[in-house]
Amino acid sequence: MSFQTMTRIALWLRRLRVLTAKELLQLSRDLALMFVIVYAFTLDIYIAGSGVSLQLNQAAVVVIDGDHSQASRELIYRFRPPYFRLDGEVADAATGLKLLDQGKAMALLDIPPNFQKHLLAGQPTGVQLQIDTSNAVLGTLAASYAGQIVGKYGLDAALARTGLSAESLNVMPRIEDRHRVWYNPNQNDTWFFAIAELMTVITVLAIVLPAAATVREKERGTIEQLSVAPLTPIQILLPKVLSMMLVILLGTAVSVFLIMDIAFDVPFKGSLPLFFAVTLLYVFSTAGIGLVAATMSRNLAQVGMLTIMILAPTILLSGVWTPPEAMPPGLRQAMYLSPLYYYIEMGYGILLKGAGLDILWDSLLGLALLGSLIFAFGVWRFKRQFG
Amino acid sequence: MNVSRIRVLAFKEWREILRDRLFLTLAFVVPSVLMLVFGYGIILDVEKLPFAVLDQDRSEMSRDYLQQFMASRYFDYQGDAQSEEELSHLLADSKIRLALIIPENFQQRLSAGLPAPVQTLIDGTFPFRAQTAKGYAIAINASTNADLLARFIAKTQGMSLQRAAALVSPVRLELRYLYNQELNSRWSVAAALIMFILMVSPPFLTALGVVREKENGSIYNIYTSTVTRGEFLIGKLTPYVGISVLNVFILWFMATTLFNTPFKGDPLFFLLASVIYVICTTGIGLLVSLLVHTQVAAMIMTAIITVVPSVLYSGLLIPVSSLDAAARFEAHLFPAMYYTDIVLGSFIKGIGLEILWGNMVMLLIYAIALWSLSFFLFRKRPRS
Numbered sequence: 001m002s003f004q005t006m007t008r009i010a011l012w013l014r015r016l017r018v019l020t021a022k023e024l025l026q027l028s029r030d031l032a033l034m035f036v037i038v039y040a041f042t043l044d045i046y047i048a049g050s051g052v053s054l055q056l057n058q059a060a061v062v063v064i065d066g067d068h069s070q071a072s073r074e075l076i077y078r079f080r081p082p083y084f085r086l087d088g089e090v091a092d093a094a095t096g097l098k099l100l101d102q103g104k105a106m107a108l109l110d111i112p113p114n115f116q117k118h119l120l121a122g123q124p125t126g127v128q129l130q131i132d133t134s135n136a137v138l139g140t141l142a143a144s145y146a147g148q149i150v151g152k153y154g155l156d157a158a159l160a161r162t163g164l165s166a167e168s169l170n171v172m173p174r175i176e177d178r179h180r181v182w183y184n185p186n187q188n189d190t191w192f193f194a195i196a197e198l199m200t201v202i203t204v205l206a207i208v209l210p211a212a213a214t215v216r217e218k219e220r221g222t223i224e225q226l227s228v229a230p231l232t233p234i235q236i237l238l239p240k241v242l243s244m245m246l247v248i249l250l251g252t253a254v255s256v257f258l259i260m261d262i263a264f265d266v267p268f269k270g271s272l273p274l275f276f277a278v279t280l281l282y283v284f285s286t287a288g289i290g291l292v293a294a295t296m297s298r299n300l301a302q303v304g305m306l307t308i309m310i311l312a313p314t315i316l317l318s319g320v321w322t323p324p325e326a327m328p329p330g331l332r333q334a335m336y337l338s339p340l341y342y343y344i345e346m347g348y349g350i351l352l353k354g355a356g357l358d359i360l361w362d363s364l365l366g367l368a369l370l371g372s373l374i375f376a377f378g379v380w381r382f383k384r385q386f387g
Numbered sequence: 388m389n390v391s392r393i394r395v396l397a398f399k400e401w402r403e404i405l406r407d408r409l410f411l412t413l414a415f416v417v418p419s420v421l422m423l424v425f426g427y428g429i430i431l432d433v434e435k436l437p438f439a440v441l442d443q444d445r446s447e448m449s450r451d452y453l454q455q456f457m458a459s460r461y462f463d464y465q466g467d468a469q470s471e472e473e474l475s476h477l478l479a480d481s482k483i484r485l486a487l488i489i490p491e492n493f494q495q496r497l498s499a500g501l502p503a504p505v506q507t508l509i510d511g512t513f514p515f516r517a518q519t520a521k522g523y524a525i526a527i528n529a530s531t532n533a534d535l536l537a538r539f540i541a542k543t544q545g546m547s548l549q550r551a552a553a554l555v556s557p558v559r560l561e562l563r564y565l566y567n568q569e570l571n572s573r574w575s576v577a578a579a580l581i582m583f584i585l586m587v588s589p590p591f592l593t594a595l596g597v598v599r600e601k602e603n604g605s606i607y608n609i610y611t612s613t614v615t616r617g618e619f620l621i622g623k624l625t626p627y628v629g630i631s632v633l634n635v636f637i638l639w640f641m642a643t644t645l646f647n648t649p650f651k652g653d654p655l656f657f658l659l660a661s662v663i664y665v666i667c668t669t670g671i672g673l674l675v676s677l678l679v680h681t682q683v684a685a686m687i688m689t690a691i692i693t694v695v696p697s698v699l700y701s702g703l704l705i706p707v708s709s710l711d712a713a714a715r716f717e718a719h720l721f722p723a724m725y726y727t728d729i730v731l732g733s734f735i736k737g738i739g740l741e742i743l744w745g746n747m748v749m750l751l752i753y754a755i756a757l758w759s760l761s762f763f764l765f766r767k768r769p770r771s
Contacts, residue, residue, distance in 0.1 A: 033684035040691050047717070048695050055518055075558075101738055103728065119557055126559040133564040137515070143562050144522035151529050154558040155536075162540075162554070173497040173539050174532045175452070176504040179521055182478060184511035192514050197695065204690055212683035297409065300602075300682035301595040305413035307686070308591070312421050316428040323484070323516060325435050325463060331428065345481060348512050353479045360480075 015231065019239035020246075023213060027247065040201045041251035045259050049194030055187065056141040058085035059106040062096050065089055069116035075127070075153050079109065083145045100132050107131045107142055119157055183269075183352045191266050191352065196320050198255050199347055202248055203314065203340055206283045207307050209244040210237075211290035214382075215303045218294075223386065233383045241287040248283050249276065260351075269354030275347065278364065282343040285371025289314075289339075291378030295385060314338045319345070339374075342367035392614055396622025400596070404626060414592055418584045418634045422641050426577045433519040435463040438485040439477055442467065446494035452505070452531060456487065461523045474508065484510045485520055500539060577646035578734040579703040581638045582727045585661070586668050586697040587690070589631040593624060593672030594685040602682055610767050617762060624669055631665040642734070651737025657729070660743075663750045664726045668693075670757030677764045702727040722753045 028034060061079045063086065065072050079086055087105055090096040096108040110128040118125035129146050133139030184191055214237070217223040226236050253276070260266040268275075289310055297303040316322070317331065318340035324332055335341045342363040349355035349363075357364065404411055438456065442449050457464045465483055468474045474486040488506040496503040507524050511517040533555050541551035600606040609619055635658070642648045650657075672689060679685045697703065700714060701723035707715055718724045725746040732738045740747065 030681050030684055032679035033681060033687065036679075036684055036688045036691060040687070044691055044695055048699060050713070055515065101736060102742055122554060122557070124553050124557055124559060126561050128561045128563060130563040139564060141519065141522065143564075144519075144526065146562070147560055148522075148525060148529065150558055150560040151533075151556065154556045155533075158554050158557055161557075162544075172502070173500050173535045174502050175528050175535070176502045177507065177525060177528045178504050179507035179509060179524060181509045181511035181517050181521065182475075184514060184517070187511055187514035187517050189514045192512065193699070200694075201691070204687065208683065208687055208690075212686070216683070299407075299599075300686070301407070301599060302409045302413065304591065304595055304682070304686040305410065305417055308417050308587075308690075309413070309420055312424050313428075316424050320513075321429050323433075323436075323513070325437050325484075326433070327428075349479065349481070352512055355479045359476070 012235070015235055016239055016242070019231075019235065020243045023239050023243035024246070026213075027209075027243065037205065037247065037251060040205065041198075041255040042259060044201065045194055045197045045255055046263060048197035049190045049259070049264055055189065056083045056138055056145060059083065059138070059142055060085055060087040060104065061107045061109055062087050062090050062099055062105045064091075064093060064096060064108070064110045066113040067111050067115040071116035071119050071157070072111045075111065075115075075150070076109065078149050078153055079146075083142075097130070100130065103132070105132075106138070107146070120161070122161065190264050194260055194264050194266065195347060195351060196344075198252065198260070199318075199320075199340065199343060200315060201255075202252060202279065202283065203286055204307075204311065205248050205251075206244065206286035207290040207293070207310065208304075209247070209290070210240045210287045211294040211303050211307060212300060213240040213244070214291060214294035215297055215300050219299045227386045233379060233386060236386075237291060237379060237382060241284065241291075244287065245280060245283045249280060252276070252279055266351060268351055270350035270356060274357070275350045278343065278346045278350065278367075281364070281367055281371060282339060285339045285367055285374060288371060288375030288378045292374065292381060295378065295381040314340050317341060318343075336366065337370070339367055339370055342370070388615070388617055392618045393622040393625070396614065396619060397625040400623055401626045404596075404630075414588075414630050415634065415637070418588050419637060419641065421584050421588075422577070422580055422638055423645075425580055425583075426573065426641070426646055429576050433516050433523075434461055436461060436485055436516075436520050436523075437463045437465045437483045438487065439465045439468045439474060439483045441469075441471060441474055441486070441488045443491045444489050444493035448494040448497055449489045452489070452493075453487065455527050455531065456524075459523070459527065461520075478508060478510050481510070481512075484516065485524070497535065573646055574648045574735060575731065577642045577648045578730050579701075579727055581635070581642060581661075582664075582701060582723055582730050583697050583703055584638060585631060585635065585665055585726075586701075586723050587693050588634065589627060589665055589668045590672030590675060590689045590693055591686070592630065593627045593669050594676040594679075594689050595682055596627060597623065597673065597676035598679060598682050598685040601676075601680060616765050616767060620673065620758070620762060620765060624673060627672075628662075628665055628669050631669065632662055635661045635665065648734050650734050652733030653739040656739045656743075657733040660726065660729045660733075660747055660750065663747070663754055664722065664729075667722045667750055667754045667757060670754060670761060673761045674757060674764070677761055696721045697723040700724065702731070722750055725749045725753075 058081050061084050063076050065076065076086065084107075090099070090108075093108070093110065096105070099105040100108060108130040110130070112125070112127070115125055115127070127150065129143075131139050131142050131146075181187060217226060256272070256275075261268070290307075293303055293306045293310060297306055317335045317338040319335060324335055327335065345363045346355075346360050346367075349360050404414070440453055442453065456462045462485070465477075468477065468486070471488065474483075474488070477483045478486060486508040488508070490504060490506070493503045493505075505528070507521075509517050509520050509524075533552070536555045537548060537552040540546070540554060541548045544551070546554075600609070614622075639650075639657075643650050671693065675685055675688050675692070679688060696717070700707075700718040700721055702718075707718045707724050728746050729743050732743050
């Protein structure tokens, strides 16, 4: 390598360093923004992870007990935490339904008169459960658990009537259900929500920060200074992306070590360096989306609106809220266009499943390809405008 | 308070919005796109869970048992695995969400009248889906067991299979689904999305609208004019409230026509509540705009403070009544929850003011509190 090329490279790097420092300085002077970024990586993730759970948790059940027998009491007693919580008896259906209307109870259990009599006589009998299904997900879960409770109750009653003990089930043909839930044995929603929120925060910042840094120059007119400076478009854009990458990576580290590890006890099964490396690649890819948005808008308000338009499908097609297998065919293929899809796959894979490169290589390749394409497209558009 | 000044300010703001064509389009397009994308895209029903099988018994009974999983619309058979390692690899790679292992001697044990273990491995990364998948697997096992027991009792006690079946499961559970008979999660999602979109989009517009003036410096025109704070705030924000009220109509229309969500309540009550809610959320945007100085900060701050509470603490995904105490407290701090009850009540339950008046009062209190707070925080003479 000749001396001249070396000085040229040194100069190129020096410009990069100086401009990156300028971006960081500019960011650090916006105190409100710094505060929001810190909030996003700490408290916001804490709020998202703590307290909320998508499980049926002590759903309030009210009862119309038309029998008032030992059998009915025993059945009622089985609707207990964690899934259900008995909220007392009501006199008639109208009162019960009113409670359901007001959202004060989720289900109304109706036990008919002569319940015990029929049961003892070996006649089939039925109980009715009315469920508030305005939230379809929890309605389904409630129905499923209630079915299990009543089925188990019926079986116990049948065994008691035929004079068989519970142990005698061990000499009967049946399937012993030994289910195990892997990766998150207690189905701790905290881990799921905290990781999902961290990834969303990273996505929002990785798109908005570089986009805003670029459009601000357009809006203020300082872009003219940059375009007359001896800088190539890459040299203008790269520092914006680099500085934001630095900030986001730092925030991710804070969030991982402070919130996930200390506050939520997320078991990091896989390699954290790999996770950070993947995060870096992801931020780079998503920053490309921000650059494309920046070239399409003239002011920050427009870029903000465009960002929402891009964010919504990106998050939707990521597979966090809707699993890929449940997507209709067309949308399922569209998921490959969302960088977040690969990141979710790898993020949960590394953090919870302990997956390594041997399993995740295809997602990594996909993200790298998609990221380079988007980034190149952003730079190309920027060049056309200011080259 | 001078009405003509307010009118002039509102007109000026409206002009400015109109002239920024992209901004104007986005103000209406963004809410509709969010509604379309999330309304069609969020599918909370757990179906077609990919699963694989390790059948070490390879008997007629094991195949019959597996057939129940394969025939179920909740599961989607992906093939046979040769070893447990292969299954765990498939789970780690998210190629399957559930694995079934049937050990040897399955048929032999059952035929001999003994219990036979079956192992189910479930991917717990997404806890809600794991929970539902577990429920489906338990239900399949329970029905298989009832069948096995009935046959066994019929054989050993010498009664008819029908009687034995009745004996094994004497209590029938009759389920009635209220409000949403088809368990259509799209209905509840589409209705609740109105709450979400009206929480995210108005503050965004508002915060940007105000901070833009601050960042450009055009706000000094206001600082030096005779316009009072109240006049400025009302005049400035009226167009944004107007845009959002129009969006209420658009979203309502989309929910009822595109997603066929029934609207059982009182339209007038719903409209009134929505207007108050929009005034509330616009107030959030206003408050944000007073706290920050740059548009970037305004955008990120509104996105972050509105999205999480309105998704997780509002009743969109999970009713507030089943949150734990701390989370329920947080939910009550945020207006989204009160409006969710109103939306779901108006659309799906068909209840109105007589039950939901409390929520309406809370929204009003929020609106007044947010606007008065902004009024006191807004200074025509900025501290240097």
